[in-house]
Every structure is written in structure tokens, then in C-alpha cells.
Amino acid sequence: MSDEQGRFGIGVVGAGMGAKPHALALQSLNKDIAVLGVYRRDAALRAQFCQTYGFPEAESYAALLADPRLDAVLVVTPPNARETIVAAAARAGKHVLLEKPVERTLAAAERIVSLADEAGIKLGVVFQHRFRRASRYLAEAVAEGRYGRLEAVHLVVPWWRPQAGYYDQPGRGTVAQDGGGVLITQAIHSLDLMLSLCGEVSAVTAMARTTRLHQMETEDFVSAGLEFANGAVGAVMATTASFPGGPESLTLNFAQATATLTAGNLTVRTMAGETITEGEASQGGGGADPMAFPFDWHAAQIADFADAVRHDRQPLSNGHTALQVHRLIDAMMVSAEEGRRVELS
Structure with a gap:
């Protein structure tokens, strides 16, 4: 064909x-x-x-x-x-x-x-x-073990979506159309990138709420503690209630360096005193316009x-890598709803 x-x-x-x-x-x-x-x-x-x-x-x-x-x-x-x-x-x-x-x-x-x-x-x-230049650089470094063992992870997604023009649209933020709120609709991108770099999560303890800034069926704020299968620990905060919205940030603490991805930009600071930067200037879609990002990654x-x-x-x-982030989101929501630590099988 x-x-x-x-x-x-x-x-x-x-x-x-x-x-x-x-x-x-x-x-x-x-x-x-x-x-x-x-x-x-x-x-x-x-x-x-x-x-x-x-x-x-x-x-x-x-x-x-x-x-x-x-x-x-x-x-x-x-x-x-x-x-x-x-x-x-x-x-x-x-x-x-x-x-x-x-x-x-x-x-x-x-x-x-x-x-x-x-x-x-x-x-x-x-x-x-996953296809941002900075993400690819860090993925290569992680695969090579360039900075030593991963010890801790910190992910923040401080986004904003207005009620008018976004959540007031029919079906937006509903289980029937979207399947959930900030986790499955917005933060899923950052969670997938985190898993691709850090490996699978073995257990999660989470809290999810809908703030008074939005009238919607599903959650617009989630915080969670993570336990990774490789022994690292982590924390996640994701929201669409942080006006005016800022870039998502993923920080990885390794044995020999700290790497921070902020939207499409990477900064690595090694314990040997070296500073490495990689990436490109770009918007991330964290504000009122969810399409405010370049198409190069697509x-x-x-x-x-x-x-x-x-x-x-x-x-x-692919489908199998995507199931990892679906399972994490499912575990986070179960943990939040039932008020307990949830292990991922």
C-alpha cells in the first residue's frame, strides 16, 4: 500500500x-x-x-x-x-x-x-x-545510566482551564465523554513521560478533589505519593485550577545529578559541578489555550x-506503554476514592 x-x-x-x-x-x-x-x-x-x-x-x-x-x-x-x-x-x-x-x-x-x-x-x-528534544536527550542519559541510580521524582502540572469556554462545553470534564478530569485529560502526558523515564510505579497513595473554581463532574486537583518498582520514591501534583497556568515540571534526583524538565527544556546539574541544558523555547499548553504548543513533537x-x-x-x-499510564491513573483514583494505599499488580 x-x-x-x-x-x-x-x-x-x-x-x-x-x-x-x-x-x-x-x-x-x-x-x-x-x-x-x-x-x-x-x-x-x-x-x-x-x-x-x-x-x-x-x-x-x-x-x-x-x-x-x-x-x-x-x-x-x-x-x-x-x-x-x-x-x-x-x-x-x-x-x-x-x-x-x-x-x-x-x-x-x-x-x-x-x-x-x-x-x-x-x-x-x-x-x-516523549518526542521533545530535551525528553529524548534525558531518555538516552537514563538508558545509559549516565547519572547513577534514580532516587526521587517530583512532578508538578500547574495548569489552568477556565470554566467559560472550556468546562462549559458539552461533555467536557465528564466521565461519559472524557473518562475523568485532570489526570486522564491533561496530566496524562506528563505521567506517561515520567513512566518512560523512571519505570513503573508499584504503589500509590493519592487525594483527588474538585476545587470551588470549577463546576464539573470530575477532579481538577490531584496530589499523590508514589513508590517506584526500582526503589525510587516520588510525588505528583496536577491541577487545572492554577490561574493563569504554568509549565509542567518533572524533576529526577539521581545519585550523581538532578535533572529537571520544564515543558520542553532540560537542565541537569551534576554533583561534579557541571550544568547541562537542552531543549527549545516553547509554550506548553498549560494556560487557557490548550493548543498553545508547537506541532514539531506531533x-x-x-x-x-x-x-x-x-x-x-x-x-x-504504543498501546502497551500507554496501558502503564492508564493503570497508574486508575490506581490513583481508586486510592483517592477509598482513602488507602493501592498497589499496582
Whole structure:
């Protein structure tokens, strides 16, 4: 498969607010990746989106899947629509790249990952923070053991989302559409990056609340203590009630250095007196505009996914790695609801 020019053929399903960085990324990758069609149920909004970015429309999801040039679909719908979309792609033998989260619940996410495995298709999950230059530099350092053993972790996500214009939108912050609040909708990116660098969490003790700044069904503030499988300890604070919103920050204390990732920038201070910086100046989407970040990271992830399909390997961020962050979020919410320490099996 592929188009007439030998490019990787991809279709887009869903074209709402979250599709903008994907569209810009796909435009930048058009020498190697061809957008063969975009499907959204609202025909007028679909036409507007396609006109804006110069993509062809697909009259239906079935028509998109029937295109023999199609290698994969990029799914940018709300998480409550995922299972049937992935199942149809699997039946058609098309690979799938999903916007996070995999689904609203851990059980549904596990079903989707199993479905992809059984069909033999690649399942990528969009966690673009892994693809920042600073994140990649630190991941390489951790893999090499450059700074010694990891001892402690501190993650802060001090974001802001207004009631008007964000939580007042139908379905926003509900279990039925989003599956939860700040953890599964916003902090999931930082939690996934943390796990990719620090390894799995073995136990968690958490507190979750909805502040008086928002009227919503789900949580907008969470704090938690973490115990990692490798013996490190950690703390997490995540919120969308911190006006005007600031960059997320992940600090890793190693035996020989401290590394801090603040949005897309890394600073490492070693006990030998060296200071290392890496990254790029960028916004992180922590304020009222959730799309205030560059599309480069999305482009890098889409390119990795296409390469994984072509070379029959797992994408860097895939269904199985995504299940780790789903299990952590599930454990944090159980701990908060039941007021106890929860072990992750």
C-alpha cells in the first residue's frame, strides 16, 4: 500500500480542537506521508477543516478504510468513540494511531490493545512529550545510566482551564465523554513521560478533589505519593485550577545529578559541578489555550509511527506503554476514592 508517489497513506478520523497540531504536522510531512481523507460526522465542519489544511474529504469512515492506498488511520475523536473505530480498522487490516487516552476506562483501553494485538496491527498512542528534544536527550542519559541510580521524582502540572469556554462545553470534564478530569485529560502526558523515564510505579497513595473554581463532574486537583518498582520514591501534583497556568515540571534526583524538565527544556546539574541544558523555547499548553504548543513533537511521533509500520516494529509510544499510564491513573483514583494505599499488580 501507499499512494502513487510511494508515500505512507494515512486517513484522519475526527477533526475537532485537538486535530490542529496533527494537521500542521501532517502538512510538514507531506513528502513522505499522504493524507488520503478526513472523516468527521459534521459535514460542514469537515469541509471547513479540509479547506483550511488542504486535505481531501472522506464521505464516510467505511469509504476511508476501503481505500487500497491506506496504511493507517489517525484517530482524533473524543475517547468515548474509540473502541468501534479501532475494531473497524482492525477488520480492514489498517494500523491505528490514537490520540491519548486509549479510552475512558482501563478495561476499555485493555480491550483495544488486545484487539490490535489479535488483529496484528500496529497501535500507536499520541504522547508527544516523549518526542521533545530535551525528553529524548534525558531518555538516552537514563538508558545509559549516565547519572547513577534514580532516587526521587517530583512532578508538578500547574495548569489552568477556565470554566467559560472550556468546562462549559458539552461533555467536557465528564466521565461519559472524557473518562475523568485532570489526570486522564491533561496530566496524562506528563505521567506517561515520567513512566518512560523512571519505570513503573508499584504503589500509590493519592487525594483527588474538585476545587470551588470549577463546576464539573470530575477532579481538577490531584496530589499523590508514589513508590517506584526500582526503589525510587516520588510525588505528583496536577491541577487545572492554577490561574493563569504554568509549565509542567518533572524533576529526577539521581545519585550523581538532578535533572529537571520544564515543558520542553532540560537542565541537569551534576554533583561534579557541571550544568547541562537542552531543549527549545516553547509554550506548553498549560494556560487557557490548550493548543498553545508547537506541532514539531506531533510530527516526530507521526513519523516514528509510519516508520514502525514500514519496518514492522513497535512504535516508541504504543498501546502497551500507554496501558502503564492508564493503570497508574486508575490506581490513583481508586486510592483517592477509598482513602488507602493501592498497589499496582
